[in-house]
Amino acid sequence: MARSRLSFSPDDRVNAFLTTCPEPEYGTGSLEGLAIAIKDNISTKGIPTTAGSRILEGYVPPYDAHVVSLLMANGAAIVGKTNMDEFGMGTTTENSAYGPTLNPHDTGRVPGGSSGGSAAAVASGMVRMALGSDTGGSIRCPAAFCGIVGLKPTYGRVSRYGLIAYANSLEQIGPMARTVMETSRLMQVIAGYDPRDSTSVDQPYCHTPEKNIQGRRIGVPEEFFGAGVDPVVAAKVWEAIEVLERKGADIVTCRMPAMAYALAAYYVTCVSEASSNLARFDGVRYGPAVDTKKPWHEAFQERRGTSFGKEVRRRIMLGTFALSSGYYGKYYAKAQSARQQVKSDFLRLFKEVDVIAGPTMPTIAFRLGEKADPLSMYLSDILTVPANLAGVPAISVPCGAVDGMPVGLQVMGRPFEDEVVIDTAYAYEQAVD
C-alpha cells in the first residue's frame, strides 16, 4: 500500500503536545491523511510514550496499541503524543511531569484532565481529532472545559491493549473531536473486538449519527444538580435539556441514590489498581538507569520516591493501604459492593429511561493552581465517575458558555448503546447549530 507523508508543525502555545511527529506517514482509508493526536499513555511503536511521567522518560514502546494499529490501517496520520496528568491521575493536566497544558479559551485556566493535551490540541485547531482515555472522566472533563466533544465508550467496546493501565476495570480509550459527527467517525475506527484484550466485547460500532429523538426518554437525576454544582452551570445544562425536550424527548426527573458512594467507590478502586499497575516501575527496565552501586531494593525505593510525582505517590500509598491485609474488606471489598449499587441504580433507571443527562462537570474550567488541595479536585469528578463504575457509555457535548468558558452536557446510556448516546448529543448539537 502506498503511503504518503503529512507535514505537521503546530504552533503549540498551550503545551498540548509532549512529542510531535513532523512528517508522519499515512495510508488510505476512512481517515486518510487526517492528523490525529494520541494521548501519551497509549503505546505507539517507535514514538516515546511517557504517560506524563518522569519514570517513563525515554521509554519507546516496541509495539502499537490496538487502537493505534486501527488508526493507521484506516489512513490516519499520527502527528504526536499529548500531555496528560501523570498516568491519568488528575482532573487538570497540571500533574504532568512536563508542565501543565493551558486552556485554549483562557490560558490562565486548566484544560481539564487527564486528557487535557488531547482536548487542547483539538480545541486550538492543531488537530481535528484525538484519542483520550477515560478512567473517571478523563475524556469528558477536558472535553467540557475546552468546548469539544468527547466519548467514553461502553467498557469493553474499545480494546485497551497498549493503554498504560491506571485503573484497568474502569478505563476506556475514546474519541475526542470538535463535532459529534467526527467523534462518531473516529469511534467507528477504534471500536471492535480485540482477542488480546480479555475484557473486549465483540460489538463493532457502525453508525451514522441520527438527530431525530422523538419520544426518547431522558432521565435527569436530582443528584446531578446537587450541592457543589455551580448554579450557573446547572442552569446552562437545564437549558440544553429543554432544547432536547423541544426536539421531542420526554424529560423524566429521577433519583440515583448510590451517587452518594460513587466517589469513594471510585477512588478506592482506582488507587488500589494503580498501586499494583505502577509497581513495575522500579528503575530496572524503564527510565534512566538507577545507581547500580546501591543494593537493588534501595535503588528502586529511591527511584520511586523521586521519579513519581506527588499525586502519583499519594495514590500509590492510598492504594497499597486499601489492599493491605486487615483493610481489604473495609476498603477494596466495600468499594466493589458500592460499585455494584451504582451499577444497579443505572440498570434500574434504564428500565424507565433511554439515556441519563446532566452536567459533565460541576463548574467551568478551574484557574491554574486553583485545585491545589487534592480533595477538592477529587470532588470535581463526582458527575463523571458513575459512568466508569457502571461501565456505561457517556459523552460530553458543548452546551454554551459561562463567563466565556465552555460548559458540557453529559449524556449516559445503556451498556453497548453508545449509538443512542451519540444520537442524543447529535440531536442537541444540530438543534443549536
Place this chain on the structure above:
Amino acid sequence: MENLSAGTIPDSRSEQIPGQISSARGNPPISETDETIIGLEVHCQLDTVTKLFCACSTDYRSDGPNTHTCPVCLGLPGALPKINKRAVEYALRVAKALNCEVLPESVFSRKNYFYPDLDKAFQISQYDKPLAVGGHLIIEGENGEKLVRITRVHMEEDPGRLVHKGGVDRARYSLVDYNRAGIPLIEIVTEPDMRSPKEARRFLNKLRTTLEYLSVFDSDKEGSLRVDANISLQPEGWFDREKKSYKGRNRVEVKNISSYKGVEKALTFEITRQRNVIRKGQPIEQATRHFVETRGITTASRSKEEEHDYRYFPEPDLCPLRVSSWVDLIELPELPDARRARFIRQYGCSSNHARTLTGDLKLADFYEKVALKADPLLSATWVADTLIGELNYRDMGIGAVTPAHMTDLINLVESKTITDKNAIDVLRTILDGILKKEPAGTPSQIVARLDLGASESDVAPAAISEVIREQPQAIADYKSGKKGAFMFLIGQVMKKTRGKADPAELNRMLQAALDEGEQ
C-alpha cells in the same frame, strides 16, 4: 503457605498478617512416639507449547536469555494477558485426576510483591477462588496404601529467573532472564497427611507419574518441579485428634526444594534439627527455612524477607474462569493405579513388578511393547528387574533402549538359544555400546558375533572330562572335602564352554562326573 479453602472471604485474611506467630503452642518434651506431620505445596510447570498469557514458546532452555519474550510476558506497560486455553485444559485434567471438585467459577488474582525477576511486580495467581478443591491421591504409605488429601489446585504464572555469573556469591551483578516468565504453573497443596519424609517422596513420585500419564508434565525438564514442605513433630495422636486446631508444636515451612530426592533429604534434616531444638527444651518457632540442596541442610531465612503482605485482589484484566461444562468433556487417560491393576490382570505380572512398571509412563509403555511380542511374564522380570538395574547402574533412562532389542533378547532366552547369564552379557554389551555411541547391533547379531549361543549337548561332557584330566590337585582337594574346589572346577568348565552352557546343568553334570569317579 496460603492455606485457603474455597469460599474463604478475602475480608478475613488473617493468614496474611506478616510475622504472626501463635503463642498458644505447647512445648511438650520429645518422645520416641512423636509423629512427623508433613504437608506439601508442589509447583509443576505445565508442558504447554506456549506460555500462560501470551504466544511465546515455552521451549526456552537451550536458548539465549530473553529470547522467548514479548510485551505481555515482559510486563510492558499496556500489554494485557490472554489466558491459554490449553493450559486451563491441562490444569483441569490434573484437578480431575486428583479427584478434586472443580469450582464453577475461579478467579485470577494479583499477588503483589517486588522482586526483579517479577517483571510486573505482581504474579497472576489464584487466591480465594482456586480452580479446584478437595481431592486426594493414593500413595504407598509406610503401612500400606494411604490416602493423601489435596486441599486445592490452582494455576499461576512462573516468574523470570535471576542469573549470577560465576555464582551468587561472586557475581557483581544480577542478570535477569524473562524466558521463564509466564510459563504456566500448577500449584497443588496437600493436607498435612504425610507421616515421614519417605511418604512425602512417594507422594511426589506418584504425583509426577500421574501428571506424566496425563501428558501435561515433563519431569525431565530442569526446574519443572518445585516443592515447599510444611513439617512439624507432634506428640502421638495430638494432630489427628484435634485436627487443625491442635495445640501442638509450631510447624516450619521449608522452601526451595527442587528435586524428588531433595524433599526426602530436606525433611530428614529438618526432623533431626527440630528434635535437637526440642531436646534442648527450646520452642520451635513458626518460620520459613530454605533448603540448600548442595549441602543437604535447611537454613533460617532472614524473617523480614518472608513477611510479605501480598495484597491480593482480583486481576481486572482477566475474566473469571467458568469451566463447569468443559470439565465434563475432559476425558482422562488410564491412570497409574488402573494400569497397574490391568498389568496384573492382563499379563499376570506380580504386584511388585506391576508397581515398578507402571510407576513411570515411559517404562510402562516400553513394557507393553515388549510384552506384546515376547512372553509377558519373562518380559516383566527382564524389564522390571534386569533392565532397570543395568540402566540405573549406568545412569541411563529407559529411552536409551528400544523395545525391539528387548523383545529380541527375551525371545532368545525363552527359546533357550542363550543362557540367562549370556543374555545379561548381551544386554550389557548393548548398553555399553549406547554409552560409547558405538551401537553394538541387535541381540541376535551380538550372539552370533560373540558366539554366545547355548552349548550343543556334547560340549559340556567333553569340557568336564578335560578339566578332570587337567586338574588332579583340585580333584584331590574336592575329595578331601574342600568346598572351594568344586567352585574352582565349575569355573574351569565354564571357561571351556565359554559360558554357553547352562550353569545349573553344568553343576549337575560335574557333580555326577565327580561322584562317578569316586565309585
